[in-house]
Amino acid sequence: MEQVTQLRKAAVANVxxxxxxxxxxxxxxxxxxxEIIAGSDGAFTVQAVAGGRDGAALARVARRLGAKFAALSEPDGYADLKEGLAGTAIEAAAGPEAVIAAALQPSDIVMGAIxxxxxxxxxxxALAAGRTIALANKECLVCAGPAFMRQAAASGTKLLPVDSEHNAIFQAMGDAEPAAIEMITLTASGGPFRTWTREAIAKATPEQALNHPNWSMGPKVTxxxxxxxxxxxxxxEAHYLFGIEAARLDVLVHAQSVVHGLVAFTDGSVTAxxxxxxxxxxxxxxxxxxxRIVTKARRLDLAxxxxxxxxxxxxxxxxxxxxxxxxLRTGRGLPTVLNAANEIAVDAFLKRLISFHEIAQMxxxxxxxxxxxxxxxxxDSIAEALAIDGAVRERARAALRRH
Structure with a gap:
């Protein structure tokens, strides 16, 4: 442990x-x-934090990380946020514009995890303001991929992938050009239903679907x-992020969730x-x-x-x-439609309004x-993507009411 401590201190010294x-x-x-920031021995400072509706939880995070600004998207939680920050100099705000204000605070990198x-x-x-983005929200690219990638190119900024699969691909690619890549493969754990029959999956309950064998995630992504x-x-997301067409993107089910992605090159070599x-x-x-920084993240033991x-x-x-x-293959904005309809369908399943297989059907x-x-x-723009998103959501809600 002492060696780890010394390594961590050396990594941040004079930086x-x-x-x-x-x-x-x-x-x-x-x-x-x-957790990463709090355990980094001063490698990071936090300018702002933003959350949804839980003001008390956001206040705890802001205090722990020493943030200067805290914003909630839902005003209902503002009173709890203010109470939780009482006695500190942390500024508090609420509403969608407050979250954007948080995103625009001066920073080196923005963790996009809403x-x-x-x-x-x-x-x-944040991207348009020239911030480097650590992208954990896949819907940004699924809903508005062309606009995001055009803006990244125009701003000269980086989109760093946080999803474990895309991060693995990002590291495995190195500095290779897209033309040198024969195939990119993302792995899937198979989730809790990997060995279930179609009939059993159709009858699955929200509790069963939320029981992921490998990952601890939020309910929607689970x-x-x-x-x-x-x-x-x-x-x-990989299509937009790496500039690789659908024909060169593949999926393998890998129950152990150890190999997160593979890159096959045109010379026959594969990097995982x-x-x-x-x-x-x-x-x-x-x-x-x-x-690279030293962390307490779990270590891989292949043996x-x-x-x-x-x-x-x-x-x-x-x-x-x-x-x-x-x-993806059809294009014409269907990824935007897919994303919006899926969010409504997943929420309906969690509320027991539809069956598990009706998610894909819907x-x-x-x-x-x-x-x-x-x-x-x-x-063509974020505004247009969000307009399509809104229209599809309303249609999906109307379909649910009829259902």
């Missing part, structure tokens, strides 16, 4: 602390980010993972990104990039595992993955309807 903004500070990624489409506007604002929709969203299933590993990599297994995904038992891949029907009447179109 200006990196300033950070944490969007989504009270979620699972935000909490892991806080879940769902709610994270699109503040993350884009449900997505159980149906492999999460992997479909990640394939769409491996790590224990612990989100603190990619978070630390992004926060410190291009350097204790004994073997690693891989299998092809079953589209019959997990139709959500097929629906997502079809949306999303597919939303995509077909959007194609038939022209709602599905490539969004």
């Amino acid at each position: 200006r602390p990196r300033s950070v903004v944490v969007l989504g500070a009270t979620g699972s990624i935000g909490q892991s980010t806080a 879940a769902g489409a709610a994270g699109v506007a503040p993350t884009f604002a 449900i997505d993972s159980a149906g492999l929709m999460n992997k479909g969203l990640e394939i769409i 990104g491996l790590a224990a299933p612990d989100m603190k590993v990619p978070i630390a990599h992004c926060l410190s990039h291009p350097n 204790s595992l004994g073997q690693l297994t891989f299998e092809r995904p079953d589209f019959d038992r997990f139709p959500a993955l097929r629906v997502a891949l079809d949306a 999303v597919e029907e939303a995509c077909e309807a959007a194609l038939s009447d022209g709602v599905a179109r490539e969004p």
Whole structure:
């Protein structure tokens, strides 16, 4: 332990602390980010934190990290936030504009970890302001990928992938050009239903779907993972992030969640990104990039595992993955439609309004309807992407009412 302490101190000696903004500070990624920052021996300072509606939880994070500004997207939690920050100099605010203000605080890097489409506007604002983005919100690229990538190019800023799969690919690619890559493969754990029959999956309860064998995540992403929709969203994200078309993107089911991604090159070589299933590993990599920091993240012990297994995904038992891949191949704004409809469908499942398999069915029907009447179109801007998102959500809610 003493050796680790000395290494950590040496790593930050004579280096200006990196300033950070944490969007989504009270979620699972935000909490892991806080652990990394708090244990970094001064490698980071926190300018601002932002959360959803839990003012008391956000106040605790802001105090722990010494943030200067704390913002909630939901004003209902403002009183709890103010009470939790009483006696400190931490400024508090609430509402969507307050979250954007948090995103725009002067910083070296912004952790974009607000879940769902709610994270699109503040993350884009930080990107447009020239901040480096550690991107944990996959919906930013699924909902508005072209706009995000154009802005990143125009601003000359970096999008560093926090998702374990994309982070593994990012590291495995090195400085290779897209033309040198034959195939990018993302792995999926298979979730709690990997060995279940189609009939059993159809009857699954929210409690069963939330019982992920490898990862501790928020409810929405955990449900997505159980149906492999999460992997479909990640394939769409990889398409924009790495500039690789759908034909060169693949998925393998890997129950151990140790190999997170593989890059096959045109010369026949393959590079894989491996790590224990612990989100603190990619978070630390992004926060410190291009350097490395010492963390207490779980270490990988291959000998204790004994073997690693891989299998092809079953589209019959997990139709959500097929629906997502079809949306990417079709284009025309269907990823935006897919994302919006999926958020409504997952919420409906968690509220026991629809069955598990009806999630994919509802999303597919939303995509077909959007194609038939022209709602599905490539969004040219964040505003247009969010407008499509809103229209699809209202349609999906109306479909639920009829259901």
